[in-house]
Amino acid sequence: MTTIYLRLANAPQTHAFIIGCGRFPSLSANGSADRLATTAGARAIVRFLLDRADRLIAPLGSIEVLLSDPALVAGQDTLSLGIVDHDPRVDDVVQPANEANYHTAGDRWIGRCRPGDHMFFYIASHGVTDSDTTAVAVLEDIRSINHRPWAQSINITQLASALPTLQADGCWVFLDACQEVIPAIFQQINGAQSPALITPDITALTRRRTSSVSLAGSRLGTSAWAPTDGAPPFFTQALIEGLSGASVEFSNPDGWVVTGQQILFTLGRIANAALNNTDLQTESLTQFNRDVKLLRVPHPQIPVVVRTAVESHMIAAVSVTANDGNGRIFTKNDAEMAWRFRVDPDLTRYTTSAQFPGGNPSYQDQVFTAAPPAQIVELVE
Amino acid sequence: MIDDPDVHNVRIVGLAHVPYHFRLIGMKRELSGADLLSNKDGVAETQLQAGTFLCYAEDLTTGALTTTKIDIVGGLDPFIVELGEKPRRTPVTSNFRPSRIQAYESFRTASAVPIDIDEDLVPVVSPNLAEYAAKQFSSATTPLTSRLEKRFSIGLSIDLTSARRGGWRAFQRVEGLHPRKDGNQIIIDFGSLAFRPKERLRLSVGIEGDQVWQVNVPLFETGLNAEIALVKSGFGPELALRLVAPDPSLSLVLAGSSGSYPGGLERISGFQSDRRGKLDADPWTDLSWALADIRAGAVPRLPGEGPWPWNKHDPISDGYVVWAWMIAASADKTSLSLDQRCLNTLVQARKLGRPYFSATSELAAEMLEALALSSIDSAIRANAKYEAAIWSRRGKTKLKTGPFYAWERPERNLQAGKLPTGNYRTLASGRLRSDTLDLEKVLE
Numbered sequence: 001m002t003t004i005y006l007r008l009a010n011a012p013q014t015h016a017f018i019i020g021c022g023r024f025p026s027l028s029a030n031g032s033a034d035r036l037a038t039t040a041g042a043r044a045i046v047r048f049l050l051d052r053a054d055r056l057i058a059p060l061g062s063i064e065v066l067l068s069d070p071a072l073v074a075g076q077d078t079l080s081l082g083i084v085d086h087d088p089r090v091d092d093v094v095q096p097a098n099e100a101n102y103h104t105a106g107d108r109w110i111g112r113c114r115p116g117d118h119m120f121f122y123i124a125s126h127g128v129t130d131s132d133t134t135a136v137a138v139l140e141d142i143r144s145i146n147h148r149p150w151a152q153s154i155n156i157t158q159l160a161s162a163l164p165t166l167q168a169d170g171c172w173v174f175l176d177a178c179q180e181v182i183p184a185i186f187q188q189i190n191g192a193q194s195p196a197l198i199t200p201d202i203t204a205l206t207r208r209r210t211s212s213v214s215l216a217g218s219r220l221g222t223s224a225w226a227p228t229d230g231a232p233p234f235f236t237q238a239l240i241e242g243l244s245g246a247s248v249e250f251s252n253p254d255g256w257v258v259t260g261q262q263i264l265f266t267l268g269r270i271a272n273a274a275l276n277n278t279d280l281q282t283e284s285l286t287q288f289n290r291d292v293k294l295l296r297v298p299h300p301q302i303p304v305v306v307r308t309a310v311e312s313h314m315i316a317a318v319s320v321t322a323n324d325g326n327g328r329i330f331t332k333n334d335a336e337m338a339w340r341f342r343v344d345p346d347l348t349r350y351t352t353s354a355q356f357p358g359g360n361p362s363y364q365d366q367v368f369t370a371a372p373p374a375q376i377v378e379l380v381e
Numbered sequence: 382m383i384d385d386p387d388v389h390n391v392r393i394v395g396l397a398h399v400p401y402h403f404r405l406i407g408m409k410r411e412l413s414g415a416d417l418l419s420n421k422d423g424v425a426e427t428q429l430q431a432g433t434f435l436c437y438a439e440d441l442t443t444g445a446l447t448t449t450k451i452d453i454v455g456g457l458d459p460f461i462v463e464l465g466e467k468p469r470r471t472p473v474t475s476n477f478r479p480s481r482i483q484a485y486e487s488f489r490t491a492s493a494v495p496i497d498i499d500e501d502l503v504p505v506v507s508p509n510l511a512e513y514a515a516k517q518f519s520s521a522t523t524p525l526t527s528r529l530e531k532r533f534s535i536g537l538s539i540d541l542t543s544a545r546r547g548g549w550r551a552f553q554r555v556e557g558l559h560p561r562k563d564g565n566q567i568i569i570d571f572g573s574l575a576f577r578p579k580e581r582l583r584l585s586v587g588i589e590g591d592q593v594w595q596v597n598v599p600l601f602e603t604g605l606n607a608e609i610a611l612v613k614s615g616f617g618p619e620l621a622l623r624l625v626a627p628d629p630s631l632s633l634v635l636a637g638s639s640g641s642y643p644g645g646l647e648r649i650s651g652f653q654s655d656r657r658g659k660l661d662a663d664p665w666t667d668l669s670w671a672l673a674d675i676r677a678g679a680v681p682r683l684p685g686e687g688p689w690p691w692n693k694h695d696p697i698s699d700g701y702v703v704w705a706w707m708i709a710a711s712a713d714k715t716s717l718s719l720d721q722r723c724l725n726t727l728v729q730a731r732k733l734g735r736p737y738f739s740a741t742s743e744l745a746a747e748m749l750e751a752l753a754l755s756s757i758d759s760a761i762r763a764n765a766k767y768e769a770a771i772w773s774r775r776g777k778t779k780l781k782t783g784p785f786y787a788w789e790r791p792e793r794n795l796q797a798g799k800l801p802t803g804n805y806r807t808l809a810s811g812r813l814r815s816d817t818l819d820l821e822k823v824l825e
Contacts, residue, residue, distance in 0.1 A: 131766075131770055132746075132750075132766065132769040132770040132772075132773050133770070133773040133774060133776070134750075134773070157750075158750055158754065161747050161750060162751075190763070190766060191766070191770075196754055199751075199754040199755040200751055200755065201714075201715035201720075201751060201755040201756070202709040202715055202719070202720060202723055202748055202751045202752055202755070202756075203709050203710070203712050203713075203714055203715040203719070204715075204751075205709065205747060205748065205751045206706060206709045206710035207710075208678065209678035210641075210678065211640070211641070211676070249437065250406050250408070250435045251406060252406050252407050252408075252410060252412070252414060253410050261446070261640070265444075265446070286743070286747075287639055287640060287676065287740065287743050288639075288640045289640065289641060290640040290641055290642055290643065291642075291643055292643075346450075347435070347448070347449070347450035369450075371448045371449075371450075372448065
């Protein structure tokens with residue numbers, strides 16, 4: 001089974017398709033191309049959607065999942081998220097992320113889309129740049145067939161551009177993969193030749209009424225990165241932070257909501273503040289829909305990071321505090337060089353100050369406003 | 382005069398002297414907000430009840446969004462809200478050069494097809510295009526150097542051959558154009574240009590050790606300013622370019638071409654939609670509207686039939702891309718001849734050189750992608766894929782310049798901070814130091 005959640009209703013719904021591909025038997029025989037983090041990323045996104053099924057602007061209707069987990073035996077990949085409501089499966093097995101399953105599950109996913117629905121797509125895998133510089137994610141059976149070695153793949157840019165022709169209200173496409181330039185693909189006029197799920201003709205393209213929110217966790221020709229400890233890749237971590245409540249705008253009467261514009265432009269800052277990752281590169285794959293909303297966040301928290309201009313000075317500080325002058329004081333009590341905490345997005349002004357033994361070095365106070373998406377404070381001498 | 386004592390006149394002042402879109406959202410359900418377009422100096426006036434609002438201010442020239450909480454209280458008329466804090470540092474992230482260098486290098490080495498044809502130099506230097514281009518693109522990488530002082534030069538060129546090779550020459554008839562220095566930036570007001578050519582104009586910003594930043598200059602009837610400002614980066618001082626359409630309504634239309642506004646532009650107070658009725662002012666204004674319409678899912682309107690109804694001006698690629706879209710949108714269903722007409726129009730667009738607007742290249746790429754995947758004719762599919770590759774390789778040397786399409790030129794002979802006088806009329810030149818921009822020569 002590829003459907004792990006099914007709760008169909010007549011009102012607009014969100015239909016998700018989540019792929020984590022970390023096992024590539026034809027890419028390297030010894031498993032050196034395998035990546036644990038990709039399936040961890042996919043599971044984290046599934047968990048996120050399940051936990052917020054009814055906070056989505058269009059409540060969750062279905063989730064399709066494909067996993068190729070290098071830690072599990074091929075064919076016995078499991079979702080491993082415990083008991084899931086509205087799960088139509090008889091056991092925990094999900095199908096591997098190969099080309100055939102992509103098309104079966106993808107057709108099912110697309111078949112559910114009705115006008116007004118939201119379509120949500122996520123994949124973590126290896127990625128390459130196609131001959132026309134579009135972004136391509138590869139599947140488990142990549143290079144398993146000699147005469148079309150790169151066709152077991154998904155052209156994510158094309159998917160993001162074609163998805164709005166289904167007349168959904170919101171289309172969300174996330175790619176956590178590299179956009180590596182491989183001459184074998186790049187120098188072919190026809191490129192990777194990934195078979196597409198939806199191929200609108202040019203007339204159908206002109207009928208679309210919205211654009212996708214589509215974001216890659218790498219830039220053209222560059223790599224995406226992941227930890228090796230089994231945690232999700234860094235872009236996915238930042239994406240979850242953003243979706244959880246940092247990438248929000250206030251709207252009346254919905255309150256705080258995650259919007260496309262915020263997701264597209266704020267993940268770099270969020271990764272910096274929430275994850276101490278100063279190097280996250282993202283790139284939008286299509287033009288965007290300015291304020292399509294994804295979900296409501298009743299109580300968002302804004303990540304804040306405070307650093308000293310000379311990074312190691314932070315450890316020598318006697319005290320580092322953030323004070324709103326109105327009784328709320330945050331105090332650093334760890335030994336990290338970057339002090340991280342979270343505040344309510346009430347736009348309060350906090351004064352950050354660092355004190356050192358004998359007043360040396362002497363850092364100036366800095367003020368930040370508790371506003372989304374994230375606050376990055378650098379103290380200078 | 383306001384009758385309701387709880388409603389106050391409010392004036393909102395943006396951070397910079399450019400058009401803004403302000404969204405004011407009441408923090409309580411019963412507070413009604415406002416959706417406003419500022420004047421050309423970033424100032425808007427409205428009436429609000431007393432209470433707390435969140436103000437989202439979108440700088441329409443860059444898309445940068447800032448959030449401010451404001452408390453409206455009585456007793457002042459008007460109640461003035463100045464957004465932002467002073468002094469404010471220019472964020473280095475506004476300059477995208479360093480982060481892209483790795484990508485360029487991958488391209489130059491992996492590229493099978495020459496990226497683009499050098500419109501200035503090719504016929505002068507060598508008739509053997511392919512060889513010359515290959516040599517240029519595969520030659521050594523640009524070393525990343527960190528310099529404390531850099532020479533710079535700003536040049537203006539005119540295309541005398543309607544996008545054929547070798548047509549870009551120095552633009553000489555610069556009467557009325559008086560670049561001025563304001564703090565650490567140079568401002569060029571194209572609205573004051575006395576002679577308005579029918580040919581295309583291109584602005585170039587050259588800095589020592591860096592690739593030249595270029596943009597086509599749309600001569601909007603309502604004017605256009607270029608602001609070239611000193612920014613600090615890890616690679617020493619650099620220049621960042623932004624183009625400002627001083628007409629706020631046009632600025633909003635341009636912002637709408639890269640991402641549509643929910644509910645349409647007409648519901649934003651201060652937006653003058655009657656401009657639309659006045660087609661044929663100039664091709665750039667008409668095409669800005671057309672691109673925003675397409676992005677919003679509406680059918681665009683042009684002042685006449687065919688790809689280029691502006692017969693007083695030389696054709697530009699944006700017009701042909703919009704026309705290809707209109708051909709496809711007006712058909713009931715696709716057909717072989719429709720695909721062929723769209724493809725031919727897009728090929729013509731590409732031959733007219735780089736577009737003026739960023740949205741144009743996105744549209745062209747999307748249409749070519751659709752043709753490459755779904756046309757019933759295999760030759761059309763293959764040709765569309767080839768065309769798509771040219772558009773997107775071009776697009777990947779793009780530099781973020783708001784809604785305008787700007788790019789970098791890889792030629793190493795253009796990296797001295799001086800531009801060749803045959804191809805570029807120097808408007809201003811001087812030196813960048815870590816904290817100052819010093820002008821040595823400026824057009825009088």
